[in-house]
Amino acid sequence: MHDVCSEPIHTNPTANDPLSGRGRLVDTTGRWLAQRPPSAISARFLAKEAGVHPTFVGQCFTPLSLLFEQAHNALAERFMGDIEVDDVLMQVWTEPQALAGHSDYWRAHVHLMLDDIDVHLARDHPVQHLQRAIARHQPRQSSIKGAGLAAAWWSMQIGVLVFERPLDQGFGVTPANKARVKRQVHAVIDALIRGRTPRLQKTSIVTAAEQLPPFGPAEGRQGAEHALLRAAMQLFCERVDVGVSGRELSKLADVNYGLIHHYFGSKEAVFDQAFLRLHDHYVEDMMSVPSYKRSQRMTQHESFLRGWAARELSGSALPSIELKGMRALLQQLIERRGIDRRNNMAMAAARAQSYAVTAMLLGWTLCRPLLSTALQTDESTLLGYLLAIQDHILKEKFQ
Structure with missing residues (x-):
């Protein structure tokens, strides 16, 4: 038969x-x-x-x-x-958006990362091919550093593609200057992949827990609402909310299913309110710490960033996302270098470098377990290299 x-x-x-x-x-x-x-x-x-x-x-x-x-x-x-x-040249790997022409691939890849589905994405992953190419191109470089560079490249690609709209908005990238900024991003990636980072040393990482907004003690209606919101926030770390049923949400929150509609009107409204609370907590937390601590702090807001990524991919209506951290990073770079805003080339370089490192950390937050598995390197080591790469990029001019 x-x-x-x-x-x-x-x-x-x-x-x-x-x-x-x-x-x-x-x-x-x-x-x-x-x-x-x-x-x-x-x-x-x-x-x-x-x-x-x-x-x-x-x-x-x-x-x-x-x-x-x-x-x-x-x-x-x-x-x-x-x-x-x-x-020798590795030209494709130094493109700012090498994955952009394969939108079905990278969008499917991110959807599978965001959802709790038993799919083995790390097998023969493209980042492993890049890791091997870097090793052949730079045979004297440590394998751990090569893994860090490969992780930075992949994270940057995913971050740029998923968060392109807010990154453009936050760093002032417009149709008039986009081509110039893209050339500068290319220069950043080119320098990394071709090994022009001889002094790169891994940054020490302080392990910290996921940052979630606090909920005070409550009973009755407020207690049930808080339980549902906490459950929704927890699910952002595991699932895309459109695939979560109301009964799954109520079971995790340990409240009666009917209370979702009684208190919020719909399951979607619970996730929307949870997302808004996560956003407000993210902005408050990021702006409450010194600028040198914000990069690692960003990676501790996984629930918010994963929920944000899912909404960017779906094209659904989003609340006004405050991009204070992006604007502050760009302003600090401009002030530190004494850049005249009328200098288009210097401004493009500052935008590109702050854009690239932010995209890298956003992408890392979505991809970190996958990259750790694919590159056979623990997450803290990879993040240590990503933070070192960020410092290196922001200190260089790449012009």
Whole structure:
């Protein structure tokens, strides 16, 4: 008997042979993973979109996470197939947005990172290819430093792509100056990947817990509201909220399901209020510490940053996000260097460098467990190198 599940997958839409049912399913799943988190995609929905019977999905992919993993792998193969690592020039790896032309890949990748789905993203990850390329290009460099540089590159790519809109807004990047800023970001990445960081030494890391807003003791209605908000904040670290049911939320909060609608009106309103509280706490906390402590402090607001990333990807309406930290970082750089704001080149360099390091830390907060696994280096070591890279970038001019 012919096993349809063993048919080869033809994921190239330009292939001469028509896609097999299994191939159509994998291809369709990849497209939808770029638009939605996996917890918001059902097997029945994918079967309908791919034009196959719902039972076919279960026959070939049980659990459904296997389908998500194959779809992601197919997108990753296309990305890797379109680039060639030149051991001398490594031009693709020094592009400010090497992933930008593969939006389905990076969006699916981030959705899978944000959702608690059993998918092995670290296997043959592109960052491992970059790590090996750096090692070949700089054979005398320590492998740990190479891992730090690779982590910085990947984090910067993800940070720029996910948070491009707020980064542009926070650092004053406009259509008029964007090309100039992009060239300066290219110079920053080029210097890192080509090994022009001889004095780079890992920064010591002080381990700290996730920063969440405080809730005072409360009973009755206020106690139930606080429990739901705390549960929503906890879920931001594990899931994309659109894929969380109201019953899951109420169970985690240990409150009656009906209270969600009674007190908030909807499950979505609970997550929206939780996000607003996280945002206010983030701004207050970041501005309450000295500027030299803000970078590491940012990485301790994982719930807020993951919730923010999911909202940026979905294109959903966002509250007004205060970008005080970005503006303060740029202003400090301008003042320290004595830059005349009429000097377009110097301003572009300052914008690019502050933009690049902020994108790197935002991306790191989303990717840190994956990068630690893929690069076989503990998180504190990688973050130590990222903070050292930040200091190096902000001290250099790259003009």
